[in-house]
Amino acid sequence: MKILQAQGLGKTYRRGGQVVEAVRQVDLAIAPGEILAFLGPNGAGKTTTIKMIAGLIRPDRGTVAIADQNPHRDPHALRQLGAVLEGNRNLYWRLTPLENLEYFGVLRGLSRTEARRSGRELLERFELSHKRDAAVQNLSRGMQQKVAIAVALVHHPKLLLLDEPTLGLDVEATQTVKGLVQEIAASGCAILLTTHQLDIAEALSDRVAIIRAGAVIAEQPTQELVRQFSGASYQIELEGNLEELLEAGVRSRLESQGIVMQGNRLFVRGAEALYEVLELLRPAPIFQVKKDAADLTEVFLKLVQES
Amino acid sequence: MKFPLLELFLAELRRTWIQFIRYPSEAIVGIFIIVITFYFLFAGASYIAGPDAGLSGASGSERLEVLVVGYIISILVISVLSTTSNSLEQEASTGTLEQIFLSPFRSLTVFIMRAFASLSLRLVIVGISLTAILLITGTQLRFPLALVMPLGTLLMSAYGMAFAVAGLVLVVKRVSQVLGAVQFGLFLLLGSPVETMEGWGRAIAFCAPMVPSAGLLRDLMARELPLNWGLYGIALANALFYLGLGFLLFARSERIAKQRGLLSGY
Ligand SMILES: Nc1ncnc2c1ncn2[C@@H]1O[C@H](COP(=O)(O)OP(=O)(O)OP(=O)(O)O)[C@@H](O)[C@H]1O
Ligand SMILES: [Mg+2]
Numbered sequence: 001m002k003i004l005q006a007q008g009l010g011k012t013y014r015r016g017g018q019v020v021e022a023v024r025q026v027d028l029a030i031a032p033g034e035i036l037a038f039l040g041p042n043g044a045g046k047t048t049t050i051k052m053i054a055g056l057i058r059p060d061r062g063t064v065a066i067a068d069q070n071p072h073r074d075p076h077a078l079r080q081l082g083a084v085l086e087g088n089r090n091l092y093w094r095l096t097p098l099e100n101l102e103y104f105g106v107l108r109g110l111s112r113t114e115a116r117r118s119g120r121e122l123l124e125r126f127e128l129s130h131k132r133d134a135a136v137q138n139l140s141r142g143m144q145q146k147v148a149i150a151v152a153l154v155h156h157p158k159l160l161l162l163d164e165p166t167l168g169l170d171v172e173a174t175q176t177v178k179g180l181v182q183e184i185a186a187s188g189c190a191i192l193l194t195t196h197q198l199d200i201a202e203a204l205s206d207r208v209a210i211i212r213a214g215a216v217i218a219e220q221p222t223q224e225l226v227r228q229f230s231g232a233s234y235q236i237e238l239e240g241n242l243e244e245l246l247e248a249g250v251r252s253r254l255e256s257q258g259i260v261m262q263g264n265r266l267f268v269r270g271a272e273a274l275y276e277v278l279e280l281l282r283p284a285p286i287f288q289v290k291k292d293a294a295d296l297t298e299v300f301l302k303l304v305q306e307s
Numbered sequence: 308m309k310f311p312l313l314e315l316f317l318a319e320l321r322r323t324w325i326q327f328i329r330y331p332s333e334a335i336v337g338i339f340i341i342v343i344t345f346y347f348l349f350a351g352a353s354y355i356a357g358p359d360a361g362l363s364g365a366s367g368s369e370r371l372e373v374l375v376v377g378y379i380i381s382i383l384v385i386s387v388l389s390t391t392s393n394s395l396e397q398e399a400s401t402g403t404l405e406q407i408f409l410s411p412f413r414s415l416t417v418f419i420m421r422a423f424a425s426l427s428l429r430l431v432i433v434g435i436s437l438t439a440i441l442l443i444t445g446t447q448l449r450f451p452l453a454l455v456m457p458l459g460t461l462l463m464s465a466y467g468m469a470f471a472v473a474g475l476v477l478v479v480k481r482v483s484q485v486l487g488a489v490q491f492g493l494f495l496l497l498g499s500p501v502e503t504m505e506g507w508g509r510a511i512a513f514c515a516p517m518v519p520s521a522g523l524l525r526d527l528m529a530r531e532l533p534l535n536w537g538l539y540g541i542a543l544a545n546a547l548f549y550l551g552l553g554f555l556l557f558a559r560s561e562r563i564a565k566q567r568g569l570l571s572g573y
Contacts, residue, residue: 013568022568048568056408057568075411083409085571090402094326106318107410107417109311135329151406 003080003159003190004030004053009062010214011048022048024214026062030190032158035181037205037222038194041304045214046194047086050161053192054083066159079109082152086163086194089144090151093137097128097147100136101154108155115154122150126180142173149180153189160184162193166200178204202226202296212304226296234274236266239285250280260302267302312420315412319424327428334432341382341436342443348378349444372529375437375446377498380521383433384465384497385490390425391469392486395476399571408570414561415554418473422466449527453534457523460539463546464517467553474553474560478569497521502538513541516549 009026012019023045030036040046051057053064055071055078064070069077084090091100098119105115123129126146131139136147145165152160162181166174174197181204185191195201201208202222209219218225238245242261246254251261259277260267264287268274274289327334349371398404407417441448475482501512502522512518519542526532564570 011568015567051568051570054405054409056405056565056570058562058565075413078409078411081409083405085402085405090406092322092326092403093401094329095322099322099325103318103322104406106314107407107412109411111311111314112318 002029002031003067004028004192005063005065006049006053007063009049009052009064010060011045011052011057012060021214023052023059026211026214026216028053028192028209028216028219030159030192032190033185033188034207035185035191035193035205037201037208038192038211039196039198039201039208039300040194040211044211046211047163049211050083050085050163050192050194054078054081054085054161079155080158081161082155082157082159083161084145084148084152084163084165085161086167089136090148091136091144094135096131096133096135097123097139097150098132100147100151104151105154110155118154118156119150122153125183126150140173142169142176145169145173145177146180149177149184153184158189160189160191162191164194164196166195166197174200198297198300199295208296210300210303218303222296225299234268234271234289234291236268236274236277236281236289237287238264238266238281239287240264242266245284246281254280260306262305311412312416315417316420316423319417319420320427323421323424323428334428337386338432338436338439341433342439345375345378345440346443349374371444372446372448373500373525374498375440375444375448376525376529377500377521379433379437379440380461380517380524381494381497382436383429384461384468384493384517386429386433387426387462387465387469388472388486388490388493390429391422392472392476392482394425395473396481396483399476399480402571404571408561415558418470418557422469426462426466448529449531451527454524454527456534456539457520457527457542460542460546461517461520461524464520464549467546467549467551468516470550470553470557474557477557477560477564478567480569493517500525502526513545516545519545 006026006028009023009028011023012021014020026045026049028036028038028049038046038049048057052059052062053066053071055064058072064072066077067080069080071077071081092103095103098116101119101122102112102115105118106112110118120129123132126149128143128146128150131143136144139147149162149165152162165181166177169177178200181191181193193201193204205222207220208222208225209216211217241264242251254261254266254277257273257276258269259273266277266281268277278286278289395404398407408414410417440446472482472486475485496515496518500522501508501515501518502525504512512522519538523534523538523542526538527534
């Protein structure tokens with residue numbers, strides 16, 4: 001059973017004669033309790049995708065189903081959805097956390113009593129009860145973000161969308177939010193999360209989807225992806241820039257073998273290839289050769305920089 | 308939960324009034340501005356007209372009453388329009404606007420409930436301002452029960468325009484400057500007794516938004532006339548037309564905004 005199923009999503013923006021193909025081909029699926037990290041460089045199309053899933057942007061192509069309902073046609077689908085979108089805090093600054101929870105709960109279809117009860121529980125769970133009656137604008141940024149997440153959960157949705165939930169938070173607040181995300185998923189909610197902090201993505205996510213220029217280029221369980229890349233992957237670092245140290249002919253041969261080159265580094269997959277590459281590099285001065293115990297950051301960079 | 312719409316309306320009412328009560332200074336400053344502006348307009352008018360034209364004379368006092376009603380109507384309408392656009396612009400920038408579109412309620416439904424809720428606050432603020440003006444100028448107005456009928460049609464067309472403005476904010480974002488010009492036009496249109504014009508002017512006045520209702524209000528409150536049912540029919544048709552047009556433009560704008568990815572941000 002999948003809570004979210006998005007298939008073949010595509011969106012092109014046209015404004016003032018400019019045409020931006022923001023999303024070209026995106027398929028995503030998330031099961032209950034699963035955390036999917038949706039990663040990609042700036043402008044890759046993450047926010048556009050998230051907003052298409054939430055029904056805020058109409059896709060040109062493709063379909064979205066949240067618990068088998070289409071949010072673009074059936075507003076009831078939105079009962080199953082909570083979202084904290086990028087940018088500001090999605091809250092009324094002059095209201096207290098509890099008042100915000102109560103208001104948004106009713107907006108999501110709860111009665112006042114239900115919204116209040118759910119709000120109180122969430123504040124308790126998020127350790128915000130002591131700030132229940134302070135105006136949101138007087139809270140720290142970290143607390144505001146916690147309230148925003150609580151608001152997104154007030155109606156007990158099955159799918160939570162988080163667009164850069166740790167943006168602008170300090171180390172401690174980031175840790176808190178991380179913990180909350182894990183806890184929310186543990187309670188059975190499916191989570192789609194974007195972030196540029198890849199250590200967070202690696203620690204939190206069950207699966208990763210990497211998007212580049214509007215298309216998903218990799219989608220795998222996080223640990224598998226990392227393992228696959230670290231298994232037999234080597235990094236050779238020269239004592240100077242590749243452009244200066246290697247002749248053009250050598251460089252194009254390396255390139256034709258699928259070796260990724262970047263600054264003073266080469267990324268090589270497989271032990272066989274490593275020896276061949278070393279042979280090709282002779283007599284360029286090598287600074288070090290190391291086996292890539294890749295982390296998600298490196299995997300990400302390689303995937304995104306490969307063409 | 309038996310009455311989701313009622314729940315929504317009450318939630319909007321609470322949200323509106325809590326924000327007002329917690330930060331009343333803006334509203335209080337607003338009341339001051341409304342009263343002071345009238346005072347200077349009034350003083351200016353009697354200065355230009357000269358003491359002989361006598362705004363305080365027998366027929367002059369009726370003219371003053373007409374002036375007060377026209378003034379307070381324009382203030383009410385303008386405050387409905389400007390709070391709509393201001394709050395929407397602000398909500399777009401804090402991100403609460405998108406949350407409204409994430410609701411299982413249709414956005415039009417949510418905004419109608421909001422309109423009712425914020426209307427209650429507008430009426431209180433304008434009511435206080437009117438009382439202050441009446442006290443300061445020593446004017447007396449009538450408040451017959453029939454008053455609620457043209458007031459209703461006035462507000463219907465006013466909210467029709469407010470919905471059109473709201474749609475514009477969704478698509479164009481910054482509309483404050485444009486709105487300033489529109490407001491000035493409305494001020495002239497609603498503040499002056501166009502209903503007394505003859506011929507084509509009269510026909511145009513009936514078609515312009517809110518004008519027939521404003522005329523009826525002046526008749527009832529200042530000229531001590533009974534409700535003219537014929538005119539009321541025109542006012543009602545006018546109100547339904549502008550309200551429908553506003554809803555239509557709003558729904559249209561929402562579709563465009565979703566198509567172009569404009570709901571807040573970008
Ligand atoms: N409403 C819009 N109108 C026109 N172009 C847009 C609109 N929204 C986004 N874009 C463009 O579409 C592309 C994808 O933007 P999007 O916001 O989805 O990227 P993102 O992956 O979320 O980036 P970031 O990591 O910076 O948040 C970008 O080139 C952006 O400039
Ligand atoms: Mg983004």
